[in-house]
Amino acid sequence: MDINAQKILQNTFGFSEFRGHQEDIINGAIAGNDALVLMPTGGGKSLCYQIPMLVREGVGVVISPLIALMEDQVNALTQLGIKARYLNSMLSNEEARQTEREVLDGTLKVLYIAPERLLQPRTISLLQQATISLFAIDEAHCVSQWGHDFRADYLHLNILQEQFPHVPRLALTATADTQTRQEILMRLGLQNSRVFVSGFDRPNIQYRITHRENGNQQLLRFLQNEHPNDAGIVYCLSRKKVESTAEWLQAKGFNAVPYHAGLPMETRKRHQSRFLREDGVIVVATIAFGMGIDKPDVRFVAHLDLPKSVESYYQETGRAGRDGEPSTAWMVYGLQDVIKLKNMRADSQASEEFKRIEHQRLESMLGLCEITSCRREALLHYFDDDEVKVHCGNCDNCISPAERWDATDATRKALSCIYRTGQRFGVSHLVDVLRGQDNAKVKQHGHQSVSTFGIGNDLSADQWKSVYRQLIARGHVQVDSEAFGAFKLTDKCRALLRGEETISLRKDRVELRSKKASRTSTHVSDQDKELWEALRAKRTLLAKEQGVPPYIIFGDVSLMEMMERRPATAKQLLMVTGVGQSKLEKYGEVFLSVLAEFSDSASVTSSFDNELGADKVESYLESLALLKAGMDVPMIAKQRGVKEKTIYVHLEKCIQEGELEVLDVVQLPEEDIDRIRDALFANSDEENRIKLTPVFEDLGGAFTYEVLSCVRAELLREL
C-alpha cells in the first residue's frame, strides 16, 4: 500500500482501514492507471478518487452532472482541510476567474466541474496549462442512453483521452447492469482498463414490497410505526401525485416537501436544501430527485408507484442508509401500475429495439415484485453479483415467507373468461363476469350467458385482481393499449388452458410490520437519549453557523460512536470513525466538552479500554448482519478476513446492547448456559464486575473464553 494513501485515510478522513476494493483502486490510480469502478452507494466511492488526488501532483478534476451538490461536496472537503473548489454556472465571473487562477498556481487539489463546462474550449485550454493529477468521471452511467439519467454531454467526454493522454481516468458509478457497463467502457474509451465491481449488496437496507390496498394509508402506517421522525424519500410517478402526497403528509403532521422538474428552480433548490440541512425532512419526488444526493442518514425510501426497471429500483432505494445504519426500502404496487407502465411503453415513439429492451426491464421488475423467494438474492442476481445468499434474513420474504397457492383452476377460469368475452375488456369487467355480477355492462354485452359467467364466486374481487396481476407479470396476459387496456391472451397460455401445466401464485397478504419497527436507525437507549440529543444539537448549531448540512460536521455514525465509546481525550476522539486531524482541530474541544458533561452519570464508562479497542461500530454491525443472515462465527470470520476472536468481540457487544441473545451466538444446550451463568454469578463482585479467569478455572476449562464473555454480556445486561 502507498504509505501516503494510508496516512491520508487515517489522518485526514478519520478511517482506520480501507474497505473492499478501495485499496486496489487507489493504488492503481496513484500509479497512473485508468479504471471503471462500480461501487454501491455508501461503499466509499469518493475516497477512491479523492485520495489519489491528494497523493499525486497537481489538481484532480471531478466531473459530475450534479451542480446543485457541488457546493456541499466542496464544503465537505474543506472541513477536512483539503483545498477544493468548483466551476459551474452558479459562480459569478469574478469567482470563476479566482478559481481558474488557483487551478493554474497549483494550490488547488480538487476541482468539481460540470461536463458542459469542462467541454468549453476555455476550460480545456485552462486545464492544458495546469498539472492535472486525475480525472474522475462520477455518475458514469449518465453516458448510457438506456438510463433515465442520460446526459448528452457525457458522450463527448472521450475528449479527455485525446487531449490528456497521460492523465489517468477513473469512471465511477453506483449502479450499472452488464449492458450499461459495456456502454460506459466503450463511450469513454476505457476498453483496456480494469473494472472493479464491488458487491452490490446493501445489507443494512431492508427490502419490502407489498400489494397496494390504499397506498396513502399504507404509507402513513409505515411512517408512523417505523420512521416517525426520520428523513426519507417518497417516490411517485406523476407530478400531480407528488404534490397531493406531499400535502397529505403535511396534513398528517410530517415535515414533507414536494420535488419535481415542473416546480420553479427556486422552490426545488429550497426543498433540496431543507432536506439536506434539517433533520427529519421527507421529500416526495419524481425520479428527478436524488441522484448524487450525499445525505448519509436517509432512513427510508418509499415507492408509491412501480419503478420502470430493477436498475432504477436499486438506484432509488440505494439512496437510503448510506451511513450503513438500518434503513427501509418500502414499496406498494398493484395491477394498475402494471397496466399503466405497459401502456406507457406501447405509446412511446421509441424504436422497436428500445421498446424490446424496456419491455425486458419491466418484466424483471415485475418479477422482483412477485417472487416468493429472497428479494435480495433476486436483486443481486440481476447485477450478476455472485455473492448471492439464498436467504438474507432482511427482506419481507425472508422475515415472513410468502404463501403460495395452487391457482391452476382459478387461472384457467380467468384466462377463459378473457377468451369468452372476446379479448376486448379490462379487469373490472372480467371480474364482474367471473363473479356473476348482473350489471348494465354485463347485460349490454350479453355476458350473463357466456360459460364463464358466475364461475368465480369462490374468490373475492381483490383475489381475482391479484390473479390477473400475476398473470400479466408472468406474461400469460397482455394489455392492449390500443384497445383501451383490453386483456389479451398470449401463446404462453396454451399449455395452461389445455391442462398440461399447473401454476401456483403468490398469496397477497396483510402487510408485514417489521419486527424491528421500534429499532429505527438511531437505536439510542433511553439513558443515552439526552447525550445523543446534546451531540446532535451541538452539530446543528455548528452547521447553522457555517451554512452547511449537519452531516458535513459529523455523520450520525461518528456521533453514535462518540455516544457509545465516550472518548475523553483528543487522542481517543481521533479513534472515532470520521474524526481526522482537521475535524479534531475544528470541533474536538467542543464535542469533548459535551461528552464531559455527561461523563459523571453513574453507569458510564469509556469503551476505550475494553477489547473492542479501535474497532469500529460499523464493523460490529456488519458481523451482526452476517449472523442474522444465517452465517456462523467461523463463516463470518472467513468472509470478513478477521480472527474468530474478533467476531466474538463484535457479537458480545451486540448481546450487551440487547441486539442478540446468547443462544443466537453460542450453540450450547441450555443446561450448559445455566452452568456458566452460575459460575459467573459466583465470581461477581458487589459492583457486578466479573473476571473470567476464575470462572474459566471453576468450569474446568470446559468452555472457551469467547463463550464465557458472551454469556457474561447477557448476564450483565440483565443485572
Ligand SMILES: [Zn+2]
Ligand atoms: Zn431475503
